[in-house]
Amino acid sequence: TMEHYDVIIIGAGAAGLMCAAETGKRGRRVLLLDKADKIGKKILISGGGRCNFTNLNTNPAAYLSHNPHFCKSALARYAPQDFLNLMRKHGLSWHEKTLGQLFCDQKAPAIVAMLWEECAQAGVVLRLNTEVDTIIRREAASFHLQTGSCTLACTALVIATGGPSIPRMGATDFGIRLARQFGLKSVPFSPALVPFTFTQDVLDGLFAGLAGVSTEVAVSCGEGHFREYMLFTHRGLSGPAMLQVSSYWHKGETLEINLLPDRDALEWLSVMQQQRPKTELKTLLAEALxxxxxxxLCETLLPNRPMGQYGGKQLQAISQQLQAWQLTPAGTEGMRTAEVSLGGVDTRELSSKTLEARKVQGLYFIGETVDVTGWLGGYNFQWAWASGWCAGQYA
Ligand code: FAD
Structure with a gap:
């Protein structure tokens, strides 16, 4: 049998749901397909079930891409306020945690229900548990999809299959493979927003007994600079500061960590040396860390003595260790736990306005499948909403 639709969207996640609703509102006959047994699985587990659905500080600088300009158009056309208006319409409310991060008071399932309601009202047809075996382009703006015993035909095909992070949830690199089939370039996916691992030497030495300790730091790696909490774990370093900077880290690179981001360590230690010469360094540090x-730190990196016994050079070296601590991770936890993936379909292949492939009329890519990756804090969902909304105006 052959079924005809105007638009088929593969992937009923954040971007696919938004796109389906918008496309349907334009009167197009839309089929939304997903291989999973329910829609919006990553929305449901996001933000610990509360869904950090956007960030008030959304701006292009919060996104990594080989073309940092690409995301500008979509982000400008569909802003956090637009999503808030949608939530108001559905009677949902939210609260800001920190740094512009908005969470849904009614929790993640309410966001999924809202998006599905929009789709249903727009006449979108949903088919779950459906894997696409092959996709063939018959001619410009005509695609045939083979799924089991059924052939599906459409004039516009939207790929919203996300990225490969958390493979146990069924995440794959389908988007990149499909792009390749159509001759489009892509940037390989790699894990981002992911905890760092360290060698056993470091875990048993420097980090021994620290699992569970959390402290606010300023961390830098390459172009990435973040001021947030860092958490020692049994396997290395995590917490928002480390997740953020992981998106900028490449194997072999060193992180620079400022353990005392609120003070000038040398000045502080010098004053303390004058005022409390008998106090030991470790006692003093415990007042700030x-x-x-x-x-x-005083058992490993730093010589512990009464403050009065340090020379000027030593205080300088200690300050340097505290404010520019150099640490080299062994690796990351990888796709298994990564919150998103870097990479995706090369943005040069796509129109930033419509998200349509320049070389393949009628083929669109949206959401995490595109080489646009946000910081931690709601930025990734905002990209999914914005890119889905834009494609939904044209598909
Ligand atoms: P997805 O939402 O992943 O949707 C892709 C859909 O495609 C899925 O339903 C999948 O089943 C389907 N699919 C895949 N392959 C196929 C195929 N071959 N055939 C058919 N269907 C297919 N971001 C935030 O902004 N805030 C957060 O709080 C947040 N928390 C997160 C927590 C966790 C644990 C994780 C893993 C991610 C989190 N993210 C968060 C990131 C966010 O979930 C993603 O960036 C976002 O879901 C991407 O949207 P998407 O629509 O592109 O892909």
Whole structure:
């Protein structure tokens, strides 16, 4: 049998749901396909079930891409306020946690229900548990999809299959493979927003006994600079500061961590040397850092003495260690736990306004499948909404 639709969207995640609703509102006959047994799985697990659905500070600088300009158009046309208006319409409310991060008071399932309601009202047909075996382009703006016993035909095909992070949820690199089939370039996917691992030497030495300790730091790696919490784990370093900077890290590179981001360490230590010469360094550090971390640093990296006994050069070296601590991760936890993936379909292949492939009329790519990756804090969903909304105006 052959079924005809105007538009078929593969992937009923954040971007696909938004795109389906918008496309349907234009009176197009839309089929939304997903191989999973329910829609919006990553929305449901996001933000610990509360869904950090956008960020008030959304701006192009919060996104990584080989073309940093590409995301500008979509982000400008569909802003966080537009999503908030949609939530208001559905009676949903939200609260800001930190740094512009908005969470849904009614939790993640309410966001999924809202998006599905928009789709249903727009007449979108949903088919779950459906994997596409082959896709053939018959001619310009005519695609045939083979799924089991059924052939589906459409004039516009939207790929919204996300990225390969968290493979146990069924995430794959389908988007990139499909792009390749149509002769479009892509940037290989790699894990981002992911905890760092360290060698056993470091875990048993420098980091021994620190698992669970958390402290606010300023961390830098390459172009990435973040000021947030860092968490020691049994396998290395995590917490928002480390997840953020992981998107900028390449194997072999060193992180620079400022453990005292609020003070000038040298000035502070010099004043303390004058005022409290008998106080030991570890006692003093415990006033500015978690106690266990202060102790551990003074057992490993730093010579522990009464403050009065340090020379000027030593104080300088200690300050340097505290404010520009150099740490080289062994690796990351990889796709298994990565919150998103870097890479995706090369933005040069796509129109930034419509998200349509320049060389393949009627073929669109949206969401995480595109080489646009946001920071932690709601930026990735905002890209999914914005790119889905834009494609939905044209598909
Ligand atoms: P997805 O939402 O992943 O949707 C892709 C859909 O395509 C899925 O339904 C999948 O089943 C389907 N699919 C895949 N391959 C096929 C195929 N071959 N055939 C048919 N269907 C297919 N971002 C934030 O902004 N805020 C957060 O709080 C946040 N928390 C997160 C927490 C976790 C644990 C994870 C893993 C991610 C989180 N993210 C968060 C990132 C965010 O979930 C993604 O960036 C976003 O979901 C991407 O949207 P998408 O529509 O492109 O892809």
């Amino acid at each position: 978690p106690n266990r971390l202060a102790q551990r």
